Amino acid sequence: MANAATTVGDHLRAWRRRRRMSQLDLAVDAEISTRHLSFVESGRSQPSREMLLHLAERLAVPLRDRNLLLVSAGYAPVFAERPLGDPALASARKAIELVLKGHEPYPALAIDRHWTLLEANSAVAPLLAGADPALLKPPVNVLRLSLHPSGLAPRIANLPEWRAHLFERLRKQIDISADPVLMALLEELRALPVPQSRRPPPSTSGYAGVVVPLQLVTEAGVLSFLSTTTVFGTPVEITLSEIALESFFPADRGTADALQRLSARASAADLKFLQQLQQPRLGISNRKAALES
16 A cells, blocks of 8 residues: 555545545544545645544554554654564463463464464364475465465365355455555465365355354364454554454364364374464464473
8 A cells, every 4th residue: 555655645545545435524534624634635735643643543544554654744653563572562472372272172373464374272283284384384374374275275175165255354354454465365365276175065054144164174074163353452553453363163063072182182293383383473382382281
């Protein structure tokens, strides 16, 4: 988005149009005059820093891009971006660790805005069996790993349905962020060949109109999952604002029982494998889990 505009007015206009708002819509929402907004967008009026932040809030501009708005108007950035290993984010790292660990024996993972794996709990390791090691070298892109024919795709029993679901999520994320990296990722994923399964497609009628399940073929049988996404509620720091926790819940009793059995068989090798997948910058480790195993 930053490369498509050069002035603060260009930036604001681009975000307003992306949100499908007229000048009148935004002016009413922001409680300013349409004339003032028009002058800001045309460059005839210089907005204050407070006005820019107010408009960015009404337009739901991501924090990273709010900084770009400020810089384009000659102001200093307001929102800090720290590595997740920074001491200032220790409480956030602990929160992530507690959520992931507390979700076991069900799988959960933390990703950044580009779907790069940051951290995963011990329940994830058994589900990655058979994936090409090249796809598991950090940085691991979760979507690429899921849809690549050398990744999980051949073992996703309802691949067409799950693939369409992931594409829709990615398109919505692009619509919100205008992130060129995500745009390129979507095109890459669309171009991947879709493995043809020899298995009859599983029934998902039990979820019709409610959720799209993930149905994964494993050594423990076909496991069915429902997924949820968790984000930090009130972040004012860029790194935290771009982290999402993906949690998978068993969709049936058979899956819940199978995950309990897999958890009981978890080994130190599984934990070491997970640590190798994760981004070093996160600063969270599974040392506690390793001691408990």
